Amino acid sequence: xxxxxxxxxxxxxxxxxxxxxxLAAAQASGIYIPRLCxxxxxxxxxxCRVCTVRANGRVVAACTQPATASMVVQSQTDELVSWxxxxxxxxxxxxxxxxxxxxxxxxxxxxxxxxxxGIAAPRYESIWPRREVDAxxxxxxxxxxxxxxxxxxxxxxxxxxxxxVFGFVGRGxxxxxxxxARARLADTGAxxxxxxxxACPVGAILRKNRAYRTPVGDRPFDREPIGAPVETRAxxxxxxxxxx
Amino acid sequence: xxxxxxxxxxxxxxxxRVEGHGKVTIHLDEDNRVTQARLHIVEFRGFERFIQGRxxxxxxxxxxxxxxxxxxxxxxxxxxxxxxxxxxxxxxxxAEKMRRLMHYGQMFQSHSLHFFxxxxxxxxxxxxxxxATRNVVGIIRSNKPxxxxxxxxxxxxxxxxxxTAGKKIHGTGAIPGGINKNLSVAERDALLAELETMKKxxxxxxxxxxxYTLDNLxxxxxxxxxxxSYMSIIRSDGAMDLYNGxxxxxxxxxxxxxxxxxxxxxxxxxxxxxxxxxxMKFPFFTSIGEEDGWYRVGPLARVxxxxxxxxxxxxxxxxxxxxxxGGKPNHMTMAYHWARMIEVLHSIEAIxxxxxxxxxxxxxxxxxxxxxxxxxxxxxxxxxxxxxxxxVGDDDLVTMCNLIVSTTSNNEAMNRSVRRVAEDCLSGAAExxxxxxxxxxxxxRAYDPCLSCxxxxxxxxxxxxxxxxxxGRVIDRKVKES
Ligand code: SF4
Ligand code: FES
Numbered sequence: 001x002x003x004x005x006x007x008x009x010x011x012x013x014x015x016x017x018x019x020x021x022x023l024a025a026a027q028a029s030g031i032y033i034p035r036l037c038x039x040x041x042x043x044x045x046x047x048c049r050v051c052t053v054r055a056n057g058r059v060v061a062a063c064t065q066p067a068t069a070s071m072v073v074q075s076q077t078d079e080l081v082s083w084x085x086x087x088x089x090x091x092x093x094x095x096x097x098x099x100x101x102x103x104x105x106x107x108x109x110x111x112x113x114x115x116x117x118g119i120a121a122p123r124y125e126s127i128w129p130r131r132e133v134d135a136x137x138x139x140x141x142x143x144x145x146x147x148x149x150x151x152x153x154x155x156x157x158x159x160x161x162x163x164x165v166f167g168f169v170g171r172g173x174x175x176x177x178x179x180x181a182r183a184r185l186a187d188t189g190a191x192x193x194x195x196x197x198x199a200c201p202v203g204a205i206l207r208k209n210r211a212y213r214t215p216v217g218d219r220p221f222d223r224e225p226i227g228a229p230v231e232t233r234a235x236x237x238x239x240x241x242x243x244x
Numbered sequence: 245x246x247x248x249x250x251x252x253x254x255x256x257x258x259x260x261r262v263e264g265h266g267k268v269t270i271h272l273d274e275d276n277r278v279t280q281a282r283l284h285i286v287e288f289r290g291f292e293r294f295i296q297g298r299x300x301x302x303x304x305x306x307x308x309x310x311x312x313x314x315x316x317x318x319x320x321x322x323x324x325x326x327x328x329x330x331x332x333x334x335x336x337x338x339a340e341k342m343r344r345l346m347h348y349g350q351m352f353q354s355h356s357l358h359f360f361x362x363x364x365x366x367x368x369x370x371x372x373x374x375x376a377t378r379n380v381v382g383i384i385r386s387n388k389p390x391x392x393x394x395x396x397x398x399x400x401x402x403x404x405x406x407x408t409a410g411k412k413i414h415g416t417g418a419i420p421g422g423i424n425k426n427l428s429v430a431e432r433d434a435l436l437a438e439l440e441t442m443k444k445x446x447x448x449x450x451x452x453x454x455x456y457t458l459d460n461l462x463x464x465x466x467x468x469x470x471x472x473s474y475m476s477i478i479r480s481d482g483a484m485d486l487y488n489g490x491x492x493x494x495x496x497x498x499x500x501x502x503x504x505x506x507x508x509x510x511x512x513x514x515x516x517x518x519x520x521x522x523x524m525k526f527p528f529f530t531s532i533g534e535e536d537g538w539y540r541v542g543p544l545a546r547v548x549x550x551x552x553x554x555x556x557x558x559x560x561x562x563x564x565x566x567x568x569x570g571g572k573p574n575h576m577t578m579a580y581h582w583a584r585m586i587e588v589l590h591s592i593e594a595i596x597x598x599x600x601x602x603x604x605x606x607x608x609x610x611x612x613x614x615x616x617x618x619x620x621x622x623x624x625x626x627x628x629x630x631x632x633x634x635x636v637g638d639d640d641l642v643t644m645c646n647l648i649v650s651t652t653s654n655n656e657a658m659n660r661s662v663r664r665v666a667e668d669c670l671s672g673a674a675e676x677x678x679x680x681x682x683x684x685x686x687x688x689r690a691y692d693p694c695l696s697c698x699x700x701x702x703x704x705x706x707x708x709x710x711x712x713x714x715x716g717r718v719i720d721r722k723v724k725e726s
Contacts, residue, residue, distance in 0.1 A: 100414060101306040133297060135639035141299055208640055209330065211301045215417070215425040216410030 005069035010076050016067035023051055023062040026075070032227035033075050034084055034113055036091075036201055037150035038063035042159055047151055050087050050113065052080060081117065088113050089122045094173070096128060096145035097202075103211035104203030106219025110148060111202075112226030127173075134179070136186035139208055140197055147177045147204040157196035165190045177204070268684060270666045278670055281663035282521060283655075283688065292645045300326050300619075300636045301420050307632070308414050310647075315413055316350035316405055317625035318632070320487070323418035324621030325632040328508075331613025332421020338606030339422035344487050345598045346408035346417055347623070348591040351486060352442075353401020354626035355543075355588045358692045359449060360394030363581050366686045367456045372679050393445045397588075400435075400442050404595060407431040422610035432599055439596055443557070446589040450561045453582040457568075466668075468577040468661035468687035471496035472538070473529070474545035475653070477624055480504065482551030484558075484590065486624040492549050493529060493539060498573050501529060507622045510631060516648065527653050538656035541628025542691060543583035548573040553586070555593030561586045577661050580690045625650050627692050651693045661687040 007016050009026050016025035021044060023033050037048035046061035053062045054074040062075070074080065091110060099105050131144035149168065157165040165188045169178040181187035190196070197205055216222065224232075271280040291310050298306065304323040308315035320343055327333040335343070368387070402412045407427055409415025417423055457464050478492040479485035490504035491513065505513055516525035517534045528537030539545070547566075553559040565582060568574060574583075598604060621632045628650030635644035665687045669680040 101302060101309065103302065103305070133299075133641065135299060135641050141640070208299070209301050209420060211299075212305060212416040212419050213424055216415055218425075 005067075007067050007069075007071040007073060009073045016071075018066075020067050021063055022053060022055060022060070022065050022067050022071070022073055025067045026062070026073070027230050030231050031075070032230040033062045034116070034227065035063055036109060036113065036148065037152060039152055039156075039199065039201070042152065042155045042199075045151060045155070048087065048091075048148070050084055052083055052087075054080065084113075085117045085119055088117060089119060089124055091148045092119075092122045093124045093126045094129070095148060096126075096131060102146065102203050103206065104146070106214070106216065106222050108203060108221075109201035109226060112221040115221065116225050116227060129173075131176070134185045135208075136184035137190060137208075138186070139192035140185060140190060141206050141208050142177070142179070142185050143204050143206070144177055145204075146202045148202055149175055149177065150201060152199040152201060153177070153196045153205055156199035157190075157194065160195045163189050163194065163196070165194065165196060268662055268688075270662075270670065272670070276670070278663065278666045281659065281666045283658050283662050292647065295642055295645055297641050299640050300329050300634060300642055301640075303632075303634060303642070304418050304420075305414070305416055307647075314350065314354055314625050314627065316346060316409065316415075317623060317630055319409070319415070320347055320350075320418055321621045321623040321625070321630045321632040322634075323420065324488075324623060325619040325634050326420040327611075327621070328616050328619030329634070329636050330420040331615060332611040334611055334613070335422055336606065336608040336611050337603040338426055339609055339611065341598055341601060341603050342408050342423040342426060343418055345427070345595060345604065346405055347487050348594045348598070349401045349404025349408065351401075351626055352404070352588060352591040352595070353398045355584045355591070356394060356397035356401060356449075358626075359453070359581060359584060359588070360390065360397070362689055362692075364390070364394075364452075366689065367453075367581065371682050371686050393448075396438075397442060397445055400438050403438075404435060407435065419610065421612050424609065426606055426609065427599075427604040429605065432604065435595070436599055439592070439599070442592050443589075443596070446585070446592045447557060450557075450582075450585040450589050453585040454561070454564065457576070457579060457582050464576050464578040467683075468664045468690065469575055470577075470660050470664060471575045472540045472657060472660075473501060473532075474548045474573060475529075475539045475541055476546040476549045476629055477507075477622055478504070478550060479554075483554045484546055484550035484552070484562075486546070486587070486591075488623075491622065491629075494549050494573065496573060496575070498548070498571070501531065508618075508620045510620060510622065510633075514648075516652075522655075524655050525648075525652055526655050527648060528656075539653065540657045541650050541653040542580060542626075543587050544574065544577075544580045545628060546624060547583040547586055553590050555590050555597070557593055558586050558590035561589060577687060577690045580692070584692070627651060628653055651691070654691050654693065658688055658691055658693060661690070 004015055004017050006013050007022070007025060008014070009022075009029075009031050012029070012031070014025060014029035014031070023035060023038065023044075026033050033051050033053060035048070035051040037046070038044045038051065044063040046064040049061060051062040052059060054060075054077070055065060055071050062073075088110065092114070097110070099108070099111050102108065105111060131147070133144065134142040151168070153166040154168070157163045164180050167178050167180060168175055170176050179185050179188050179190070192207055197207060200206075269282050270278060273279050291307070295303065295306055303326055304319050307318040307322045310318050323343070324333075327335070405415065406412045408423075408425075409417035410425065417425065473493060473495050475491065475493040477485060477489035479489045490506055491510060492503045492505075493501035493513075495501055502513055513530060514527050515530050515534075516527045518525055526534070526538065528534050529539065530537065547562055550562075553562050565574065565579075565586060617637070618635045619633070623630050630650055631646070631648040633646040634642055637643050662684055665683045666680075669677070669683055
């Protein structure tokens with residue numbers, strides 16, 4: 001591997017390989033860069049900007065930006081942390097998120113990031129949009145109230161399940177998760193065993209009637225904060241949560 | 245509101261900063277005799293709409309937002325209802341016992357809180373004591389051990405809830421058809437370490453309430469009191485059962501009105517009347533009719549209605565309670581407090597029995613069976629019988645929800661108690677005295693009404709009293725913080 005090189009992330013020198021993204025290189029060395037729209041195993045698209053870092057001074061998405069030799073990356077600066085905080089807060093107010101009784105509580109990456117970033121209550125006003133619940137499928141429920149439009153389901157269905165179950169309609173604030181059928185999830189080829197069902201970082205795509213099976217205290221982010229597995233045992237992790 | 249012709253009206257209004265509030269109006273005729281007394285509670289019905297279109301498995305967790313005071317009761321009651329949806333109503337032994345443990349913990353902490361923080365100042369200092377000392381701060385000053393016990397008993401109940409629901413408030417323990425955790429040996433032993441102390445204090449609390457009743461029998465016997473029917477759920481053998489059972493109703497003489505009514509048939513036996521002056525409904529027994537079919541629920545109803553209690557200390561206390569009225573129902577409104585403490589003792593004895601049961605360490609947690617489209621759950625919440633009823637579409641989303649909360653069942657009775665007090669205190673007097681205000685507050689408090697549950701208001705009751713003359717002028721006004 002003679003073509004390997006090093007970069008520095010927040011002052012730490014770490015190895016990287018050509019074509020490797022900043023996020024992947026950091027993760028391989030136990031450095032967690034927050035992310036939402038990216039997950040290991042699918043193509044990064046740079047949609048949510050939560051992974052924003054400065055690389056040689058330039059603002060880039062760490063999930064898509066390839067590392068280059070001697071690159072100097074800043075991630076945990078006050079400026080960047082504050083941007084991430086604002087992005088996460090905006091995601092909260094753009095949807096209808098009721099963490100207090102949401103079944104994804106404790107394993108939701110959005111909530112997990114909010115805690116990690118020290119967000120107590122959003123400072124922006126909630127929009128409370130009207131969004132549809134699609135419970136037509138016998139085993140899967142789609143609750144658009146919680147969708148953060150990260151596109152993980154779309155890419156997972158397309159690239160890993162080979163199905164194209166999910167997509168989007170509309171633009172900007174009117175953008176919505178859509179299914180590849182006239183109207184309902186039941187009319188698509190979606191199956192409860194699809195990887196796309198587990199790809200959702202929030203509680204927008206869920207297996208039916210599996211809620212609250214894990215007691216409070218034992219849920220992934222009760223045990224350790226999001227990202228901690230990357231920092232403590234990098235090789236085991238998928239997307240900042242515990243590998244399981 | 246326009247006063248009825250030729251009548252004066254006194255208004256007593258709890259002031260709250262959130263939606264929903266209560267108000268007492270007392271109507272007087274020209275000679276200052278009470279013609280009518282009404283407790284107005286604005287019922288918060290938004291919840292039933294809010295959860296329509298949500299998946300049924302969210303109910304046990306979502307409904308806890310209904311009430312800041314007894315979320316655990318709503319949690320368990322909704323779980324009992326959705327058990328039927330998943331065909332899991334025959335719970336595994338571990339699930340049923342974990343839920344019961346949670347429920348007794350809730351009963352224990354809620355009753356302890358009410359008795360020591362809210363009611364004991366009334367009982368220990370008397371209704372007419374200076375409000376500046378007739379409060380929980382007064383108890384702390386004058387009776388340190390009692391104040392300490394109150395805090396520790398509440399804490400113990402909350403620890404039971406935490407061990408069963410995962411959190412002290414808004415836990416997730418009960419899930420459709422079961423429970424999501426068992427009790428670890430460490431959790432069990434931590435609770436066992438406190439048990440003897442809790443039992444001792446519970447016995448002392450029963451004694452305090454009993455002594456109070458007997459020492460003040462003349463006043464207690466008539467204060468805010470009247471004959472009534474009673475309702476609660478009951479075990480198949482007639483034992484008090486706070487968690488599960490058919491519905492039993494008895495009349496003022498203790499005779500059966502209906503018994504062991506299966507939960508899903510409650511609508512055949514109970515209907516809810518509406519009156520133009522109140523947002524809160526007035527439930528009644530359909531066999532008797534709206535006029536006379538009202539009833540009381542809660543501790544007094546349960547101790548009156550059961551044939552026995554299956555734990556020794558509470559059963560002995562119940563016998564003493566019943567002997568005071570010769571085995572007939574006890575209709576004294578202030579006896580709610582005594583009955584409440586008997587239930588505290590029963591709860592801790594039931595907790596003791598459960599903690600000794602190895603089923604709590606079992607691992608078979610969830611049951612299921614044939615899917616249904618409808619489920620009714622009924623439980624005895626601290627304040628009385630609580631109903632949750634859901635209908636669910638084939639897509640698992642809730643299409644209908646009906647809740648009857650305990651405070652609603654006691655609506656008519658609370659009105660009558662207020663009227664009784666008003667008649668005793670007010671007739672012939674045209675002004676609002678401190679004593680009258682106090683007594684109305686004490687009477688309402690005996691029922692431990694959960695205004696929060698029925699109205700989403702806080703469970704506090706600062707009062708404003710206004711005396712309004714027939715032509716609508718405010719001729720007297722008193723404010724009472726609490
Ligand atoms: S449903 Fe989930 S995975 Fe799909 S876009 Fe929305 S948040 Fe992302
Ligand atoms: S994780 Fe990089 S942009 Fe979303």
